[in-house]
Amino acid sequence: MNKFFLLFLIFSLSGLFRIVAQTPYNNNPRDPFFAPKPQQEQASKVQHIHSDESGVKPDQYEGNLVFSGNVKFEHQGSVLTADKVVLYQKENFLKAIGNVVLLNADGTKITAEEMEYDGNSQRGIARRNVVLTDPKQSIKTEILYYDRVPNTAYFNTGGTISDGQNIMYTKSATYYVNTKDIDFVGHSTIDAKDYTIESDNIKTNQTTKLSKFFGPTTIRSKTNYGNYVYTELGEHDGKTGISHLRKNSRIHYNGKILTGDELVYNRNTGFGKGTGNVMLDDPKEKRFVKGGYAEIYELKDSAMITNKPYAVKIFEKDSMYISADRFLSFQKPDSTNQKKSYLRAYHKVRVFKTNMQARADSMSYNETDGILHLMKNPILWSGTKQITGDEVKVFMNTTTQDIDSVKVLGNAFAISKVDSLNMKDEFHQIKSKWMGIYFEKGQIKKAVAVENAQSIAYADEENEKTKEMSRIGVAIAVCGQIEADFIEKRLETVTCRIGAQSDIYPMSMLPREKRFFPDFNWNTKDRPKKWEDIFLDTPNYDEIVYESDNKLYDLAEAERQKQAEKNKPKTPVREKR
Secondary structure (H helix, E strand, O other): OOOOOOOOOOOOHHHHHHHHHHOOOOOOOOOHHHOOOOOOOOOOOOEEEEOOEEEEOOOOHHHOEEEEEEEEEEEOOEEEEEEEEEEEOOOOEEEEEEEEEEEOOOOOEEEEEEEEEEOOOOEEEEEEEEEEEOOOOEEEEEEEEEEOOOOEEEEOOOEEEEOOOOEEEEEEEEEEOOOOEEEEEEEEEEEOOOEEEEEEEEEEEOOOOEEEEOOOEEEEEOOOOOOEEEEOOEEEEOOOOEEEEOOOEEEEEOOEEEEEOEEEEEOOOOEEEEEEEEEEEEOOOOEEEEEEEEEEEOOOOEEEEEOOOEEEEEOOOOEEEEEOOEEEEEEEEOOOOOEEEEEEEEEEEEEEEOOEEEEEEEEEEEOOOOEEEEEOOOEEEEOOEEEEOOEEEEEEOOOOOOEEEEEEEEEEEEEEEOOOOOOEOOEEEEEEEEEEEEEEOOEEEEEEEEEEEEEEEEEEEEOOOOOOEEEEEEEEEEEEEEEEEEEOOEEEEEEEEOOOEEEEEOHHHOOHHHHOOOOOOOOOOOOOOOHHHHHOOOOOOOOOOOEOOOHHHHHHHHHHHHHHHHHOOOOOOOOOO
8 A cells, every 4th residue: 555654553662672673773873763674575666746946965864865845755755845955865865844734645644844754664744733634533643653554643742532422532542544543542532522541551543433441441421420330341332321330340230339240331322231149239228239230320310230139238236138039229319309219129038137137028228218118928027026017117216227117017016025035935915006116225115006906915023112013914905006105124004995895804714725826836946046047048057946824724723623513413322122
């Protein structure tokens, strides 16, 4: 291909220095870039076409021929014009000075204040205010090295490259004319309409608009400075807006961070996905979700995480761990236009917190307001309390992270161990259609059961002198509404309202089976004891075996049987005659 200078292109310095070292050129005072190439063939001579004046001045330019005024030279289809040209005929070398313009047969144009060209090695150097233009781009730099045989050009004095849409800034770059690839070396910036790319090593193609990264790289949105992607190995398609990120990569969007072994992000649609060791971090909510696969939707401010995912919500004094088959994270405004953060979990939900554990089929967590909504066969444990129902809502204090209250919707059943310090099978029980349970400093303060309310509660009495507690009996109540008050973990009073039917039965009058509702199920095998238990369908712990105390009833029943025998009418005995 006959070109005096082929577009802008980078010549590798390391390759240049190897050539100079291998081929000494000590007799040539010019730039070592013009050192002869190994096995260099005889090249055609540069041709003088026109000049206003020409001549030789022994005291200038080593006595070589000088052309001035509208100077024009030609070499293999390329035309050079300048104010002055010095021709070193023996070396087949020329130096152009002032208003230098090089026009190649393919329309490529370069302007500079000075230019040197070696017709033998077919290498050239353009200096001072260098501008190279072609149909793809324009390049500006101070010194440009070009080599027409491999069709490369190089600069290391800093420069800009513009393709009409993007402007690229770099200290050093190499341009491969045949493939239209540009290799940026060192810190470089691509300034596009809606985003910028900063990288320590970029290779980009001006035809495909595909940029490849081989070092720390950031692609940042101009409309939202906090939204950007980072990678140390990947590529970005300028036509589609899609980035593939493969090493130490992150997607930052709306204050959140997605990481993973491999990430894909579309800056036009805001869609991203990650595979392998993904983590969605939300620093504002102090919560992250880990899993094997994730998708983010920047415009909707939402994300989905699956493949054995789990979430960790970090509190000041504690953390809450949640597992499920799938998580959805999103933000949306409420009726007052306040933006709130939500985390939803689907199927096999398991929750562990030191003061609360739970399991359910699905969950919705309003992180902003601290509302945890458990659905489909939920079980909630807190201390020595167990709560079940069709749905369970836990309201937590967002400052202290303690439970403020619990609301149970449908088939509400609350069970509380009477005394956590013994192994007796004694449990307070409250049932109803709806139930509200209110806490104070992590302990139940009050429980209100509404509609078809029933309760079984152990009644104790404190001795005024000894302060010891003694058992009165068991209170059984059936009414429209039940209110149970607790003091220092003890059930103090049970108030039965609306159609009240309530009685206290001495222990001697109530057998063990009457002290439990028929659907009583105190579950200890499924309750998580440590955070790692959330990954199990059930930890399947051994059921706790409690001691039954039926002595008073058995003694009383024996005495009742004895009295019944005594009170039976005697049958008269007939005498034989």
